[in-house]
Amino acid sequence: MALSPVDFQFVSQLVRQRSAIVLEPEKAYLLEARLTPLARTEGFGSLEALIAQMRAQPFNGLHRKVVEAMTTNETSFYRDVHPFDALRTVVVPEVLERRRAARTLTIWCAASSSGQEPYTIAMTLLEHFPQLTSWQVTILGTDLSAEMVARCKQGKYGQIEVNRGLPAALLVKYFEKRGMEWQVRPELQRWCHFRELNLIEPWGTLPPMDVVFMRNVLIYFDVETKKAILANARKVMQPCGYLFLGGAETTINLGDTFERVQFDKAGCYRLKR
Numbered sequence: 582m583a584l585s586p587v588d589f590q591f592v593s594q595l596v597r598q599r600s601a602i603v604l605e606p607e608k609a610y611l612l613e614a615r616l617t618p619l620a621r622t623e624g625f626g627s628l629e630a631l632i633a634q635m636r637a638q639p640f641n642g643l644h645r646k647v648v649e650a651m652t653t654n655e656t657s658f659y660r661d662v663h664p665f666d667a668l669r670t671v672v673v674p675e676v677l678e679r680r681r682a683a684r685t686l687t688i689w690c691a692a693s694s695s696g697q698e699p700y701t702i703a704m705t706l707l708e709h710f711p712q713l714t715s716w717q718v719t720i721l722g723t724d725l726s727a728e729m730v731a732r733c734k735q736g737k738y739g740q741i742e743v744n745r746g747l748p749a750a751l752l753v754k755y756f757e758k759r760g761m762e763w764q765v766r767p768e769l770q771r772w773c774h775f776r777e778l779n780l781i782e783p784w785g786t787l788p789p790m791d792v793v794f795m796r797n798v799l800i801y802f803d804v805e806t807k808k809a810i811l812a813n814a815r816k817v818m819q820p821c822g823y824l825f826l827g828g829a830e831t832t833i834n835l836g837d838t839f840e841r842v843q844f845d846k847a848g849c850y851r852l853k854r
């Protein structure tokens with residue numbers, strides 16, 4: 582049975598309030614596809630029953646699971662490749678020069694999903710900048726979804742996940758086969774820290790960031806939300822910091838804080854001086 586417009590509106594409003602993700606009415610099919618299995622695992626006879634229960638209660642764990650189920654967690658190792666080329670060839674060498682006295686490098690992955698992006702950053706650093714082993718390197722991965730943050734911390738990936746984008750030489754070097762899964766080795770995990778962070782709620786204390794990866798998340802938000810998040814990002818970035826966005830994202834028309842840096846197709850921005 583198709584979801585009623587009233588139920589669709591209730592859930593889409595909840596998702597928008599709590600995550601900023603905009604669900605247009607033509608996404609009703611997506612909502613049903615994602616929430617029907619959740620209704621079943623939560624012991625409801627139907628999606629309608631789950632929604633009725635949510636209506637009857639203040640925001641709680643069930644509402645949270647619904648919001649998380651509506652996030653899109655698509656990601657892969659070395660996704661789009663170009664940002665990691667730019668990191669290796671231009672961004673990190675520049676930061677190494679700027680920070681040579683302090684010997685700190687801080688990178689934030691602001692929608693880290695299941696962790697492939699922060700671990701790709703860690704592999705890029707370990708492969709190309711051996712001198713960083715004597716630096717204080719922090720790669721902070723954050724996400725709205727508690728389930729995704731738990732996966733990041735676990736660092737376990739299935740065969741299909743490692744087949745997507747991860748060169749075989751890096752797989753055997755940085756991952757250990759455990760049963761059907763591949764476990765990230767401790768040397769790759771050493772710099773990586775993970776925690777929940779909702780981009781539309783207060784961010785708490787963050788260290789000044791040399792580089793921010795905020796890829797493939799702004800795309801789900803409306804213009805005002807994107808503007809507010811980019812304005813906040815500016816506040817946590819070092820004056821010469823770099824920002825990477827996804828291929829379909831841009832800072833154009835979202836304030837004049839950032840300027841595009843031409844690194845092939847890297848989607849790279851820098852704070853205006």
Ligand SMILES: C[S@@+](CC[C@H](N)C(=O)[O-])C[C@H]1O[C@@H](n2cnc3c(N)ncnc32)[C@H](O)[C@@H]1O
Pocket residue numbers: 599600601602652653654655656657660691692693694695698723724725726729778779780781795796797798827
């Ligand atoms: C498509 S994934 C992007 C993963 C990775 N950055 C990449 O480009 O491969 C989008 C992620 O954004 C997260 N997300 C959605 N809304 C968010 C919000 N308001 N705050 C923080 N993370 C959010 C989702 O949970 C999901 O893991």
